Each structure stands twice: as structure tokens, then as C-alpha cells.
Amino acid sequence: MSLQKCFIVDSTLREGEQFELSHYTLADKIAIARALDSFGVDFIEVSSPAVSPSAREACKVLTGLKLRAHVAAHLRCHMDDVRLALECGITAFNLFMASSPILRASSHGRGVEEIVRQATEVAAYIKRERPEAIVRFSCEDAFRSSLDDLLSIYVPLSKTGLFSRFGIADTVGAASPLRVMQTLQIVRKALGPDIDIEFHGHNDTGCATANAWMAVEGGATHIDTCVMGLGERNGITRLEDLVAAIYAVDHEAARARFDLPALKPLVELVARIVGVEVPFGACIVGSSAFTHKAGVHSKAIIANPKTYEILDPADFGLERNVMIAHQLVGWNAVKARAGQLGYDLDAEALKRITATLKDIASRRRITNGDVDELIAGAAAVNGNEIDATELKAAA
Ligand code: HCA
Numbered sequence: 001m002s003l004q005k006c007f008i009v010d011s012t013l014r015e016g017e018q019f020e021l022s023h024y025t026l027a028d029k030i031a032i033a034r035a036l037d038s039f040g041v042d043f044i045e046v047s048s049p050a051v052s053p054s055a056r057e058a059c060k061v062l063t064g065l066k067l068r069a070h071v072a073a074h075l076r077c078h079m080d081d082v083r084l085a086l087e088c089g090i091t092a093f094n095l096f097m098a099s100s101p102i103l104r105a106s107s108h109g110r111g112v113e114e115i116v117r118q119a120t121e122v123a124a125y126i127k128r129e130r131p132e133a134i135v136r137f138s139c140e141d142a143f144r145s146s147l148d149d150l151l152s153i154y155v156p157l158s159k160t161g162l163f164s165r166f167g168i169a170d171t172v173g174a175a176s177p178l179r180v181m182q183t184l185q186i187v188r189k190a191l192g193p194d195i196d197i198e199f200h201g202h203n204d205t206g207c208a209t210a211n212a213w214m215a216v217e218g219g220a221t222h223i224d225t226c227v228m229g230l231g232e233r234n235g236i237t238r239l240e241d242l243v244a245a246i247y248a249v250d251h252e253a254a255r256a257r258f259d260l261p262a263l264k265p266l267v268e269l270v271a272r273i274v275g276v277e278v279p280f281g282a283c284i285v286g287s288s289a290f291t292h293k294a295g296v297h298s299k300a301i302i303a304n305p306k307t308y309e310i311l312d313p314a315d316f317g318l319e320r321n322v323m324i325a326h327q328l329v330g331w332n333a334v335k336a337r338a339g340q341l342g343y344d345l346d347a348e349a350l351k352r353i354t355a356t357l358k359d360i361a362s363r364r365r366i367t368n369g370d371v372d373e374l375i376a377g378a379a380a381v382n383g384n385e386i387d388a389t390e391l392k393a394a395a
């Protein structure tokens with residue numbers, strides 16, 4: 001499957017709830033679910049109803065919203081969890097169980113055959129009770145599990161016909177992009193072309209987005225994300241990053257799939273609720289995502305934005321910022337700013353303003369307001385004649 005077609009399983013309300021500062025009220029969960037839905041994600045994963053009475057209430061309420069996206073409950077592969085999810089009206093069941101030796105030993109203590117038996121029993125029960133259910137089974141810590149063990153779980157489970165999808169989780173963020181792609185290729189080959197595969201990647205080594213991309217290259221159809229990548233430790237693949245990657249690969253597909261201008265308000269909503277700043281370097285929504293600074297970049301961007309932008313800010317309802325208040329400024333950026341202010345200054349004058357700006361900015365931090373004053377002051381002198389001495393005095 002191509003990246004632009006991969007389904008997004010957003011887990012801001014489940015993995016994101018495991019972020020250290022998250023504490024969602026029911027009203028928060030409703031607001032986030034609605035915003036995710038109208039942005040255009042395909043699944044909204046929520047915490048298990050077994051977690052607490054309020055998680056149970058949230059499952060019921062969110063299922064009752066009748067969103068376009070599927071509301072999927074994240075469930076231990078236990079009858080108790082599944083029963084509660086059925087009672088809440090859930091139709092998408094994201095079951096998981098650890099497959100690595102280290103987690104198996106410290107959590108459920110079961111061997112591979114027992115995992116297969118238990119997952120089959122639980123899924124069969126779900127399908128009996130709710131035949132239309134979408135049932136997914138994920139191996140937690142798949143990248144510290146042997147390939148042999150993984151295939152000995154996925155292959156027999158796929159033959160039961162009970163599962164629509166299998167998940168592969170890089171729970172500790174240990175996998176490299178190449179390893180993710182190779183593993184996905186092997187699992188895809190073993191499962192054949194018709195079953196869906198989901199990748200869940202933690203960001204402990206900063207590879208979560210690259211790993212998600214490579215997972216799709218290797219055969220994944222579904223990618224887990226969270227707004228701002230919220231999650232355990234430093235979280236998982238950021239929704240914003242994945243959307244940026246999809247857009248970079250195919251602008252039209254991204255415009256058709258998502259309400260792109262709704263992305264920043266969605267991220268700001270979650271940031272407000274959790275009580276964090278939107279990271280400055282986040283794709284699309286970070287404060288510096290569309291800021292151009294160096295003279296060479298500014299000149300080219302003003303001539304043709306495609307020179308240094310793979311993402312068009314206008315598609316996301318945002319604006320680019322060509323910085324002029326710094327010593328790296330070039331005269332083309334000053335010209336553009338003078339034009340915005342309504343002044344038609346000749347090249348010589350603009351170059352002199354630029355030289356003055358560089359001189360001042362090399363000694364202290366200046367603001368856009370300072371630059372505008374300098375331009376206006378210069379324009380006023382002798383009908384656009386610049387007097388550098390006066391400019392310096394003004395600074
Ligand atoms: C965890 C579980 C999980 C589950 C992922 C999945 C992980 O909190 O440890 O269901 O695919 O990272 O393995 O988030």
C-alpha cells in the first residue's frame with residue numbers, strides 16, 4: 001500500500017492518556033474525538049473500559065457519538081475486558097498481548113501456543129456476540145520477539161478467519177527503519193496480501209515517523225499516531241508528522257482525505273487540555289515550520305515558494321514567515337517587506353537599509369517593528385533616499 005492510502009489509527013485518547021501529564025475529563029475526550037473525526041482519522045483508539053468507571057463511561061459516550069471514524073477499544077486479550085467493551089457498544093476491538101520473552105515472563109507468563117489459543121478464544125467470543133466486529137490482535141514488543149515466535153502467532157491466528165488485522169508494536173522504540181521494513185515484508189509475505197497490518201512505533205530513538213513510513217513501505221496498511229506523539233515516555237509517531245509525510249508524497253490525496261486547516265486547531269486543543277506547548281519543531285503546526293531566515297533562502301522563497309517548501313502553508317490555513325529582523329537578512333527580503341508596507345524603494349536604497357540592518361542586528365537582537373521603522377524612516381528621507389547615518393541614529 002502507498003503511504004497516502006494508509007489508514008490512521010489515532011491513539012491520542014489511549015496511548016496519549018499514558019503521557020505523563022495527560023488527564024482527560026469526559027468533556028475533553030468528547031472534544032478530542034470530535035476534532036480527530038472531523039480532521040479525518042480512520043480509527044479513534046480509546047482506553048479499555050476495564051481501566052476505571054470513567055473509562056467505561058467514555059467508551060459508551062464516544063461510541064454513541066456515531067462518528068465517521070471507528071471508535072476502537074484497546075483491550076487486554078481477556079474475556080473480562082472484552083465483555084465490558086461489548087456492553088459499551090464497541091465494534092472495533094484492539095486486542096494486544098506481549099510476545100517478547102522479557103515481557104512474557106514479567107506479564108502473562110504464557111508461551112506462543114497459549115497466546116494463540118487465548119487470542120482465538122477471545123476473538124471467537126467477540127465474533128459470536130458481535131459478528132460485524134473489527135477484531136485486531138497486536139503483538140506487544142514485537143521487535144524484541146523472534147521472527148519465529150511472531151509468525152507462529154500471526155499465521156495460525158490469520159487462518160481462524162476471526163481477525164481483520166494484526167498489529168506489530170515497537171513498544172520500546174528499539175527498531176531501526178530498515179529493520180521495520182524488513183520485518184513488515186516478512187510478516188506481509190507470511191500473511192498474504194488480503195489481511196490488514198498495523199504498525200505502532202515508539203519514539204525512544206527519534207525514529208517513530210521514519211519507522212511508520214518504512215512500515216508502510218514494507219506492507220503495513222494502518223499506522224498508529226497520537227497528536228504531538230503523546231504517549232508512554234516520549235511517545236509514538238506524531239499525527240502531524242505522518243500527515244506531513246502523506247502530503248509530501250501526494251498533495252492531492254492529503255487534501256482529499258483530511259480537513260488540513262483543522263490540524264492546527266486540533267493540536268492546539270490537545271496541547272491546551274494536556275497543558276503543554278506545541279513543540280516548535282513539529283511538522284506543519286510547530287511555530288517554526290514555515291519560517292525562513294537566511295538571505296539565500298528568503299530570496300528564493302520570495303521568487304518561488306517551492307524552492308524551500310515541500311508543504312504549502314496555505315493548504316493548512318497557515319502563512320509562511322520570511323524573517324527580516326536578523327543579521328542573516330538579504331536585501332530581497334527587505335524589498336518584499338518594503339513592498340508589503342507600500343514603499344517602492346530602488347535597489348541601492350534597499351541594499352543600504354540591509355547593510356544598516358545587518359550592522360545593528362550584529363550588535364543586538366532586533367524586532368520586526370524595528371525593521372519596519374527603519375524602512376519607513378528611510379522612505380521618508382528625501383523621497384526614498386536613504387541616509388544611513390540617520391538610520392543608525394534611529395536604531
Ligand atoms: C503498551 C502497549 C502498546 C500497545 C500497542 C498495540 C505498545 O502500552 O505497552 O496495541 O499495538 O506500545 O506495545 O501501546
Ligand code: CU
Nearest residue numbers: 015171200231
Ligand atoms: Cu505503545
